[in-house]
Amino acid sequence: MKLNEGIEWGIHCCGLLATLPEGAALPTTKLAEFFDLPKDYLAKHLQHLSRAGLVNSSRGPGGGYSLARPADKIRLLDIVEAIDGKGPSFRCAEIRRRGPSAVGSECYQKDCCISRAMLRADAAWRQSLASVTLATLCDESKEDMPSEQFQKAQAWIEQEVG
Amino acid sequence: MKLNEGIEWGIHCCGLLATLPEGAALPTTKLAEFFDLPKDYLAKHLQHLSRAGLVNSSRGPGGGYSLARPADKIRLLDIVEAIDGKGPSFRCAEIRRRGPSAVGSECYQKDCCISRAMLRADAAWRQSLASVTLATLCDESKEDMPSEQFQKAQAWIEQEVG
């Protein structure tokens, strides 16, 4: 049960894209530079976000990534699922159907209760992630962030986009 | 975000141990046989349960594993954490402190808001798992299980333990 680190990268990148002026885009190179991340590997994750429809991509000079919809319409869950996949964390192998006490599979009406419990937990996790939007995150971030960093970031964006 | 399959094995094994008569134990060999699992690899997970103090182990002939405390005092979370480790699923790499907009680390008072959101989700997951006890699980299991299987399982236990 370990989330891959690309998730953190993806969320941060979305957060940065959310602060961009309307119509502007940021290429992988710049995003990687801003967070000091390996460009090529970051590209892979951005690709996932693009395929999931969370960001738009445009090629060629001046191209890059931009949010596909307003930040308050993007849930944290969307980003996590885009990068990590939508499959549930627990996959029941139905081992109760094996071994000496097993009976014909037509006898098993319901999912095994263990599976159900694990899936409930999984749902709670997703529910929690779904309740947070990218917009919320950005607002919180502004409050938490040292003001000096906020200014530096703003200046950087200004320079890159403007 | 994928749980290793040993978790399912561990839970099922605990469930089986819970149905044993007081004082009885079941060795790895028998547990593996009951669920048709690779004995040696299962042993590894049982070892984790043992180290976590969820089950008692006794060596020698007639030895094996038994629950260390009543089934209603064992939470699903305990089993999951014993096998999967206690570390949170999300580990913040603090990438906000890197790149051109970073400022001195003494400026960062609070955890980054992304980390907090992920950790909240993680807590919700654990909360859900903590609300289920092994005893609850066993009761549910009895209801769900085909009656024929229940009888077969009882007979098997009778034979092995008795």
Added chain:
DNA sequence: GTAGGGCTACTCGGATAACGGGTGTCCGAGTCCTTGCGG
């Protein structure tokens, strides 16, 4: 001077290697029971 075409630079996207942790297996450590021997 202007319009059109080609070219270059820049960007994304998928295909391809390298590493690490989960997966699977083995052998040694420890314990209990059995059995044989001596009193």
Added chain:
DNA sequence: CCGCAAGGACTCGGACACCCGTTATCCGAGTAGCCCTAC
């Protein structure tokens, strides 16, 4: 007949290989803007 000790069988526990998925990297596909040329 009873008690003790040695041996064997059984079990757990940790140490050792293997393999798939995450991590990391590369190169081709596509696009926009620019420049050069021709009219």
